[in-house]
Amino acid sequence: MAASSSLFSSSMHREMLAPKTSKCPQNFVCCHSKISYMEPNYLKQVCCPNSRFLSMNMSSKWEQMDRRDAFHCRALKTERAPTFSVGQKFQLNDIIEAQQFDRDILSAIFEVAQDMENVEKDSPDNQLLKGYLMATLFYEPSTRTRLSFESAMRRLGGEVLTTENAREFSSAAKGETLEDTIRTIEGYSDIIVMRHFESGAARRAAATSDIPIINAGDGPGQHPTQALLDVYTIQREIGKIDGIKVGLVGDLANGRTVRSLAYLLAKFKDVKIYFVSPDVVKMKDDIKDYLTSKGVEWEESSDLVEVASECDVVYQTRIQKERFGERIDLYEKARGKYVVNQGILNVMQRHAVVMHPLPRLDEITVDVDADPRAAYFRQAKYGLYIRMALLKLLLVGW
Amino acid sequence: MAASSSLFSSSMHREMLAPKTSKCPQNFVCCHSKISYMEPNYLKQVCCPNSRFLSMNMSSKWEQMDRRDAFHCRALKTERAPTFSVGQKFQLNDIIEAQQFDRDILSAIFEVAQDMENVEKDSPDNQLLKGYLMATLFYEPSTRTRLSFESAMRRLGGEVLTTENAREFSSAAKGETLEDTIRTIEGYSDIIVMRHFESGAARRAAATSDIPIINAGDGPGQHPTQALLDVYTIQREIGKIDGIKVGLVGDLANGRTVRSLAYLLAKFKDVKIYFVSPDVVKMKDDIKDYLTSKGVEWEESSDLVEVASECDVVYQTRIQKERFGERIDLYEKARGKYVVNQGILNVMQRHAVVMHPLPRLDEITVDVDADPRAAYFRQAKYGLYIRMALLKLLLVGW
């Protein structure tokens, strides 16, 4: 569609190019050229697909949006100046995958997350999302992730529509497509947090939806808010990310957590990564090649004690029994190989931390919990702040 | 019970005759004679059964109600005058079946629903139901309907208690009667939205309950809010209902949606209805006879193209596979016979619309979605406004 300076075309343009939560359409004519996060072979254009034009014929909707924009443009003048460029805001239409974040975006999100740590029962921020409605559309259960998002929304005064098991209950069972479900749910809510069993489902939902989509895990695909909270935990616990040494331990083949974390760490300077895992669940070559291409130093090791003594962060993960099928013998052998216990704590530096995405079985012994360096329950709490920050950013902007 | 002019008897009388959300008892002495929606063989008396007397012995409750009434009577004086008679309000104790609505009631509800389209995050109306609590008691899952009601309640500032699968979870599994469950839940909430697997369950619940019941579908029985939103969609999309031509397409034998819609359309003037369906799922004679008795013109046709070119509304429905049992061959044959696609759009008039209760499979092809005349996702949104209107009407009145 050709550019135009007329008011109506400007509105149309906005619908195509602007973020779902854009405050001021005129900002966005220029922002399209500033997209900085697209790395070749990692991210296709996810914003503003053709399907967003479907709403063109709803004239009353157009009118509402114009009215709202007028209001927001006025409001904007009195807000504090954003600390970075419009082009970066553009990317927070949806949260689909870890790859969409660059270093500047991460810093900006972390700044908001840290503000969120101060939201108290009596602070004004706790009504920041009053009147907004979040739908949690979970096609497979994940109580922990769902409660974290619902808590985040409620801590900011927003409301929640819950679907705990959409796969079994919803019209999906009658054969409805994901796209049709999204078109319906977006009529009932202001933002959708979606968990799905198929890789790529979140991207499909985002392509259909007029409201923001947050990917809360899509099958073997992505779980970007987990990746963000892991990096945020390092930032908060160690105080920096540049120059740190991180040991990734456990199931490195199947854990999407460690893969996303390795990817994000590559955006920082002088990071060194150690891989410590049983032979059957080693880190795959794609991530190793990626790290090498980015100039990130990495090393495989079978000596957890030595790695633990070197690292700022020991990131332990659960060996995923469900991936071993009938080879229970292989699982049992892999499972007990690298355990974080008092012995590991004894060699770790005083400022270092143990992280874990949870749930944990016995790959970290319970006597570790009482040590100040056991950061995994704090890590879960940091996830709350990250999700509060993302909800704020997607719904009311920076 | 004999009429009486004493204060106490007046209160008793109210409990028998007055709507559950009555504002001013003295209005209702006269209203009992004005019930206008009872058509022979269609509706038995649903209001104020004997079981409502059960609460007589709770003196504190009586006192509370008297206090509230006094408050409401005062408040009433400053409200805008109602646009129609008390007798009609009387019917909105509960929403049980499409038959309870006459033309005037429909107009009045639609007027409120249109107001609801303007409820925004910052408008005062969005706190209209603050402090009210809605229980969704779903004995069979229906994510779409449940979320629509929960969104409606929350958009008006109300709160929600959710039961996603009451059949499996609740004390129903231990053999508790529906009546006992309702007596318990009404102690926890201000209104109950109920989905049940048995026809007539909603009526039984309403007969027991002191608080309003909304039937969100009772088995093969009724789904009155779907019927209301269908008629409201026609009103909003076409601008009128008198004089329109409607093509009902697909599974006319099993779809309670099209049956209820045909029933409600008969209340308007000069409506013409076309039935287009595979032979195995034709519209049953009871509805045809009813339409004839009401002087509504109707016609069966096997030519969807011709019907589509004539009609203001093409109402497509899904062939319900679950009704065919083992006769998959019959299902497959019926399924592909009448599909709304680009060819159908080509013959439809410019102002006409395609409707569908959703979920849809392939009886409407996805390329139709982008056409402004594809009204089915807007239809889902209109359902939200209808439900907001009903919740307002049942809880705080006109």
Place this chain on the structure above:
Amino acid sequence: MAASSSLFSSSMHREMLAPKTSKCPQNFVCCHSKISYMEPNYLKQVCCPNSRFLSMNMSSKWEQMDRRDAFHCRALKTERAPTFSVGQKFQLNDIIEAQQFDRDILSAIFEVAQDMENVEKDSPDNQLLKGYLMATLFYEPSTRTRLSFESAMRRLGGEVLTTENAREFSSAAKGETLEDTIRTIEGYSDIIVMRHFESGAARRAAATSDIPIINAGDGPGQHPTQALLDVYTIQREIGKIDGIKVGLVGDLANGRTVRSLAYLLAKFKDVKIYFVSPDVVKMKDDIKDYLTSKGVEWEESSDLVEVASECDVVYQTRIQKERFGERIDLYEKARGKYVVNQGILNVMQRHAVVMHPLPRLDEITVDVDADPRAAYFRQAKYGLYIRMALLKLLLVGW
């Protein structure tokens, strides 16, 4: 840990000894010696286990708590004086079992519960818990209990995170311990209401958690809020508990309700208890011995008519079919033996009441419902007030 008068040690001390919702740390130095509810063999120390020290290293948390305490201490000065001693408040860290309540605590809770009966949509109290978040963590379904708690929380302006079937859905399925789950959920909420299938689970949760735990039933173990509401119902319906006669009827062997009730009644003066049950489900000796040791008069009877004519309260219970396994013949024989019907009502005194924990099958005939002495649905409503009172007491104090 040694006592100390320094500020920092005082804070530490509080974390160990003070209630989870303590308002003013200096009050609690003295309270530890006042614990009055510990009866030998009934209650081990449940408060302040070592695991609570785990949060010591979270300095930001400490700072937050100090700030909050400062605020609360100021607020406290303007509050009405508490009507009983600090030592009793101490016990309301968690609600774990009926044994933790003595007579004074019960009176105090009932006083708050009666205040709760007056919370209306327009009263200021209905925002008492605004900004607080309750998580319902149900490892086995109990719709009735869950809705009662969620209604209570919402009636006071609080928010709710729901897990309807934590056992199947949560990371428990992956082998996570209850303790780890609690450590995560407590990061998302301010209070946890837990239902579990294992006896003792609530106590384990309370030992781990920094926020209050309410036991909403742990397997064959305890269901303390049911016990409280039963006694509260007697108080409200009869007007006193000292000197009353109570007939416990039905399944006395398996019903934890009647066992807890018998236990609590023993705390009052001149109570007489009748046991009326089929031979296969008689009251066990432990409770009989306990009553004897407390000087409570009790008697077994097979004549329900005579007992009903004597008693202030006839407490009927359901014969639990699920306990009979394959001996359906024994169940059928036990089931019809003692039924509360019109005949029983005829001999009951005018002020007496029939109670039942619900759900009921046919052990109370439905024609009894209309009698003012049928208190069982009011009993469910009293449960709401008790739960409102407990939530208030645990979250904001007396």
